[in-house]
Amino acid sequence: MTDERITAYLLEELTEQESEQFEEQCFAQDEWPEQLDAAEQELIDAYLRNELTSDRKRRFQERYLTTDARKARVLAAESLQEILCPVKPRSTWSEWLKAFFQRPLVPQTAIAALVLVTVVIVILAPRSPRTFTQIELAMSSSDRASGAQSEKVSLPLSTEALEIHLKLPEPSADTSGYTVQWEDINGQVRELQIVSKDSQSVVVSIPANQLTPGKYLLRLSNNNDVIGNYYFRAEALNR
Amino acid sequence: MNQHFSSLLTFLCADDADEAGRRYLRLHQKLEGYFRTRGVADTSAAADETLDRAGRRIAEGSEVPNVDNFCLGIARFIIKEGWRFNTRESTAFLQFLEQHEQSTAEQIDRFSLMKTCFEELPQYDRTLLNSYCVALRGQARAKHRRELAEELGVTVSALRIRVTRLRQGLEVCLKKLSRNHW
Numbered sequence: 360m361t362d363e364r365i366t367a368y369l370l371e372e373l374t375e376q377e378s379e380q381f382e383e384q385c386f387a388q389d390e391w392p393e394q395l396d397a398a399e400q401e402l403i404d405a406y407l408r409n410e411l412t413s414d415r416k417r418r419f420q421e422r423y424l425t426t427d428a429r430k431a432r433v434l435a436a437e438s439l440q441e442i443l444c445p446v447k448p449r450s451t452w453s454e455w456l457k458a459f460f461q462r463p464l465v466p467q468t469a470i471a472a473l474v475l476v477t478v479v480i481v482i483l484a485p486r487s488p489r490t491f492t493q494i495e496l497a498m499s500s501s502d503r504a505s506g507a508q509s510e511k512v513s514l515p516l517s518t519e520a521l522e523i524h525l526k527l528p529e530p531s532a533d534t535s536g537y538t539v540q541w542e543d544i545n546g547q548v549r550e551l552q553i554v555s556k557d558s559q560s561v562v563v564s565i566p567a568n569q570l571t572p573g574k575y576l577l578r579l580s581n582n583n584d585v586i587g588n589y590y591f592r593a594e595a596l597n598r
Numbered sequence: 599m600n601q602h603f604s605s606l607l608t609f610l611c612a613d614d615a616d617e618a619g620r621r622y623l624r625l626h627q628k629l630e631g632y633f634r635t636r637g638v639a640d641t642s643a644a645a646d647e648t649l650d651r652a653g654r655r656i657a658e659g660s661e662v663p664n665v666d667n668f669c670l671g672i673a674r675f676i677i678k679e680g681w682r683f684n685t686r687e688s689t690a691f692l693q694f695l696e697q698h699e700q701s702t703a704e705q706i707d708r709f710s711l712m713k714t715c716f717e718e719l720p721q722y723d724r725t726l727l728n729s730y731c732v733a734l735r736g737q738a739r740a741k742h743r744r745e746l747a748e749e750l751g752v753t754v755s756a757l758r759i760r761v762t763r764l765r766q767g768l769e770v771c772l773k774k775l776s777r778n779h780w
Binding site: 389391395429522 | 708755
């Protein structure tokens with residue numbers, strides 16, 4: 360159960376059959392999974408911070424905000440955000456520009472030149488993804504051909520990249536020699552840059568535009584010795 | 599004891615009343631979770647209704663191969679009925695929130711009530727919420743939360759659940775305080 364799947368459930372992006380399966384999966388557990396509440400809060404936060412795609416924002420308004428209890432939850436979250444992350448009043452661009460050009464001219468020219476150079480650098484520099492769909496994978500004991508159980512990711516992603524947390528089979532004090540290779544659906548093997556790592560997990564990310572439906576393999580190695588494989592399946596979402 | 603309730607308890611565990619009670623409570627909690635996720639306001643009443651109907655059907659002799667799926671089926675039906683769980687309480691609460699959304703600084707509004715609730719939390723929880731909710735984006739946010747979890751000596755999942763519970767507590771507090779202003 361991933362946040363992405365919970366979000367898809369809440370926004371009614373799943374088919375009726377998938378929704379029912381999802382509910383049965385939740386209900387079959389000893390307790391109703393708290394992960395659902397956590398993911399729902401994050402969905403609400405994302406909506407309030409305007410971080411959802413336009414499609415998801417529309418679905419949130421049309422498919423999620425359908426009961427008073429949910430609307431109240433959103434308003435309460437908004438109040439809390441107001442306390443925790445108050446938005447400072449911002450002057451408009453026109454006000455800022457007006458104030459800028461009312462000052463003596465020499466420093467402004469230098470600042471304007473600096474801003475221009477910065478803008479050019481920012482535009483030309485490769486940009487790291489800023490929004491992520493997260494999944495957590497456990498190491499698999501079987502191979503891809505044997506049809507190992509794998510985590511599902513719905514495509515297209517609503518974020519810029521897929522962030523994958525590879526859980527280590529046991530805590531490791533030294534992860535400095537770890538590398539991760541990625542084998543895509545065509546069998547092409549590439550090195551994946553590790554975003555972060557600690558004693559429990561290694562985190563990598565794959566840009567959304569490099570994912571197509573199919574099964575993927577991630578191979579974790581330590582100083583070129585293979586430690587194990589992780590699998591996930593990317594599936595086109597039925598809307 | 600209500601006859602339906604008794605039938606359900608017997609069905610859950612005929613020879614051990616304590617165990618039957620525990621299973622009943624577990625089912626009730628899961629149903630509350632389900633109704634909460636579906637956006638029902640009075641989740642407890644909805645769970646009561648589901649289990650009452652389940653007990654009635656069992657007393658009538660319905661075949662129940664899997665009690666979880668049986669109850670979930672009834673709960674779905676209750677949602678489809680658009681039953682009365684979106685109660686007056688919820689509606690009034692929402693009206694209160696919307697009414698005060700535009701309020702002036704002099705008026706008691708939902709922000710000040712939330713602030714009251716927030717300030718009632720122990721210092722540790724306030725600091726935790728403040729740290730957790732730092733408005734970073736994307737990868738930086740994930741990294742920040744991993745570091746915070748590490749600092750506190752817990753997993754990221756455990757931290758997330760802790761924050762979720764705190765926020766749910768704040769929602770309950772906000773409802774309670776706002777009730778005085780309806």
